[in-house]
Amino acid sequence: MGYSSKSPWLIxxxxxxxxxxxIEVLDSMMPLYDIERxxxxxxxxxKHADIFxxxxxxxxxxxxxxxxxxxxxxxxxVVVACGIxxxxxxxxxxxxxxxxxxxxxxxxxVYAPGCAVRPETIIDAVLKAVDILDEKAKxxxxxxxxx
Amino acid sequence: MARKTILxxxxxxxxxxxxxxxxxxxxxxxVIEAIPQIGFxxxxxxxxxxxxxxxxxxxxxxxxxxxxxxxxxYGYASATEKLLGLEIPRRAQYLRAILEELSRIxxxxxxxxxxxxxxxxxxxxxxxxxxxxxxxxxxxRTCGARIILSIVIVGGMAHDIDxxxxxxxxxxxxxxxxxxxxxxxxxxNDSSVxxxxxxxxxxxxxxxMELSMVGPFAKASGIExxxxxxxxxxxxxxxxxxxxxxxxxxxYGRCKVRCAEVYQSIDIIKELVxxxxxxxxxxxxxxxxxxxxxxxxxxxxxxxxxxxxxxxRGNGTKNIERFRMRTPTSQNLAGMVRALQGVEVxxxxxxxxxxxxxxxxxxR
Ligand code: SF4
Numbered sequence: 001m002g003y004s005s006k007s008p009w010l011i012x013x014x015x016x017x018x019x020x021x022x023i024e025v026l027d028s029m030m031p032l033y034d035i036e037r038x039x040x041x042x043x044x045x046x047k048h049a050d051i052f053x054x055x056x057x058x059x060x061x062x063x064x065x066x067x068x069x070x071x072x073x074x075x076x077x078v079v080v081a082c083g084i085x086x087x088x089x090x091x092x093x094x095x096x097x098x099x100x101x102x103x104x105x106x107x108x109x110v111y112a113p114g115c116a117v118r119p120e121t122i123i124d125a126v127l128k129a130v131d132i133l134d135e136k137a138k139x140x141x142x143x144x145x146x147x
Numbered sequence: 148m149a150r151k152t153i154l155x156x157x158x159x160x161x162x163x164x165x166x167x168x169x170x171x172x173x174x175x176x177x178v179i180e181a182i183p184q185i186g187f188x189x190x191x192x193x194x195x196x197x198x199x200x201x202x203x204x205x206x207x208x209x210x211x212x213x214x215x216x217x218x219x220x221y222g223y224a225s226a227t228e229k230l231l232g233l234e235i236p237r238r239a240q241y242l243r244a245i246l247e248e249l250s251r252i253x254x255x256x257x258x259x260x261x262x263x264x265x266x267x268x269x270x271x272x273x274x275x276x277x278x279x280x281x282x283x284x285x286x287x288r289t290c291g292a293r294i295i296l297s298i299v300i301v302g303g304m305a306h307d308i309d310x311x312x313x314x315x316x317x318x319x320x321x322x323x324x325x326x327x328x329x330x331x332x333x334x335x336n337d338s339s340v341x342x343x344x345x346x347x348x349x350x351x352x353x354x355x356m357e358l359s360m361v362g363p364f365a366k367a368s369g370i371e372x373x374x375x376x377x378x379x380x381x382x383x384x385x386x387x388x389x390x391x392x393x394x395x396x397x398x399y400g401r402c403k404v405r406c407a408e409v410y411q412s413i414d415i416i417k418e419l420v421x422x423x424x425x426x427x428x429x430x431x432x433x434x435x436x437x438x439x440x441x442x443x444x445x446x447x448x449x450x451x452x453x454x455x456x457x458x459x460r461g462n463g464t465k466n467i468e469r470f471r472m473r474t475p476t477s478q479n480l481a482g483m484v485r486a487l488q489g490v491e492v493x494x495x496x497x498x499x500x501x502x503x504x505x506x507x508x509x510x511r
Contacts, residue, residue: 013159014166016188019507020213020294022165023257030276044160061186062166065158091207094198097191116213116294 007039008130011049013069015102016092017056020116021083025053028119028126035123038130046072051129053122054102055082057089061097063105070106076136078129080110083117090115150174156495158187165506169499173492181487181495183480189510196459196470201227201438202301202431204467211472212508213294214257217250218450219508220299222457222472225380227301229444230459230467231436236426237381239303241419244381245313246290246298247448248412248419252323253282254451255405258503262402263334265496266343274330281323285316303429313420320413331406344399348486348498351396360482362453362475363408364502366392367400374449381419388415398501405503437465450475452503474508 014022028035029042043049046069058066070079081102084090089100102108109132112125154173158166166187172180192211196204208223209216221243228235260275283293289308290296298305334340350360355368365372373390375382382388391407393400438461445458453475462468483502490498 014188016190017507018210018213018216019165019505020210020216023213024294027276030280031273032277032280046159056188057190059187059189061189062158065166065187069159091210092190092192092195095191095195097189115210116292118293 006050007041008050008133009041009043009048010051010053010126011043011046011069011073012053012055013066015054015056015062015066015086016059016098017083017085021055021085021114024116024119025055025082025122028122033119033123035126038127040126040130046070047074049073050077050133051126052077052079053082053126054079054086054108055117057085057092057098057100058102058105059097059099063099066102066105076133076140078109078133078136079106080112080122080125080129081108082112082122082125084113084115087111087113151179154492160496165504167504167506169487169495171487171492171495176492178487178490178492178495181484183484185480185506185510187510188507192511193470193472196467198466200465201467204470205300206297208470209295209297209299211511212474212505214254214505215250215450215452215455215508216295217246217299218448218455219472220296221247222446222448222450222455223459223470224299224301225446225448226444226457226459227438227467229446230438230442230461231301231432233302233429233432233436235303235429237424238307238426239428240380241423242304242308242428243299245308245316245416245419246296248416249282249285249316251412251451252409253279253286255409256282256327258405258451258500259334259402262497262500265500266340268334268340271330271334278323278326278330281319285319288312289316300431302431303427307428310423313423317417317420320416324410324413327409331409335403335406341399343497344402344501345395345397347398347494348490348501349397350482350486352394354485355396355482358481358485359478360453361478362450362503363401363404364453364479364482366390367404368396369394372454374447374454377447379446379448382415384422385415385418398497401501434465437461437463438467439463452476452505452508453478455508472511474505474511476502476505476509479504480509 154171156169168184170182209220211219256279260272263271440463443460456473458471460469
């Protein structure tokens with residue numbers, strides 16, 4: 001992780017995960033793993049968030065919720081798929097109600113595999129997301145300068 | 148005059164770790180009715196049983212829910228063993244009970260943290276999750292994973308936990324108990340916590356009976372209902388077991404029951420470790436062992452959230468024809484809706500959390 005000009009905030013939404021990845025996402029914010037030491041804060045409001053962590057696959061009921069949260073977030077924004085369910089559908093890939101990974105609904109920037117995804121992986125993925133966020137911000141600025 | 152408004156709650160909400168949607172019909176800050184809408188986590192995994200062989204399905208059963216993951220694998224494996232007529236060694240049964248109790252401690256600590264978060268007690272939230280890491284460390288050491296353990300197989304356990312390791316677990320639990328007592332004593336006697344929880348979300352004994360509630364939710368309304376009293380598997384060897392109940396019927400009572408259950412689980416683990424026999428851990432049944440056509444079986448086990456029911460039916464092939472489970476939260480949702488009637492909007496997150504809903508179990 002390079003130097004980032006801001007403290008990114010993250011929002012977490014549980015797609016159709018089994019909870020395993022959710023509790024690991026929460027766990028990565030707890031004292032032992034403490035993602036907050038990188039200046040990252042968990043928020044419940046999509047409008048405040050820069051990084052969107054999704055766990056679990058998308059299904060017919062929640063696909064609109066995932067899209068809605070993504071749309072409410074302001075640019076620049078980064079999406080991290082946490083857990084193999086969010087990446088590809090995982091063990092539930094063949095279930096009748098599962099559409100597939102999160103990338104079936106919204107563009108995903110970082111894939112963090114694992115079942116359940118380990119907090120170390122989440123931290124790595126989020127730090128990667130911070131870099132991507134910076135890049136996106138720079139690009140936006142450059143475009144604004146041209147326009 | 149007061150006007151009725153509908154306040155949407157969830158599926159994405161800061162206090163909700165899991166998606167559930169409630170339409171709260173409110174009149175001046177008072178909830179008149181709560182209309183739940185579910186299905187956000189529905190995957191349809193019971194149907195996968197038709198396409199997986201019965202040994203493989205344990206790993207899917209475990210992924211019904213990440214919090215009580217071990218229990219689901221356990222329930223499915225026991226039901227299938229009953230269907231196949233397999234006897235499993237006592238040691239495997241003891242190990243299963245020990246891991247089930249460890250899962251209970253981890254689930255209750257997790258819940259206590261989330262509850263603290265819901266009423267704004269951030270430091271308690273962090274402390275509970277810090278303590279929970281002790282249990283996850285034990286899982287990591289003995290099973291090689293933190294959340295999804297994959298140690299249960301049909302026919303026994305995938306690998307043994309040796310005696311020195313079991314002793315080490317007991318020592319770790321001693322430390323945990325000391326730290327836990329400090330936290331719980333502070334919390335349960337704190338006046339601000341009490342004023343937030345006492346008298347909130349009242350469910351009387353009669354209501355709890357009528358809505359057939361299970362688990363700590365029912366126990367806090369005075370119902371003595373705990374599957375462990377039936378003495379299934381290793382629980383039958385306990386010297387003495389009595390479910391913890393409370394007659395407070397409110398959020399505080401539910402909190403008290405769960406807090407006390409952690410101590411009880413620690414004692415159960417210690418007793419089981421002292422008594423554990425050495426007769427092997429069982430093995431996977433051979434390829435010739437198939438579920439009988441038309442045979443069916445069921446088991447009931449006590450999960451952290453209450454009684455869970457598992458049913459399997461065979462059809463003579465290596466696939467199981469039907470797998471069905473009923474999880475504690477699906478029993479308790481009706482009680483939750485009842486408890487939400489007439490409360491203030493500010494109390495809604497608290498009530499939802501003291502029921503300890505596990506949505507991914509309910510919807511599968
Ligand atoms: S990746 Fe595994 S632990 Fe995570 S939500 Fe999917 S099944 Fe659960």
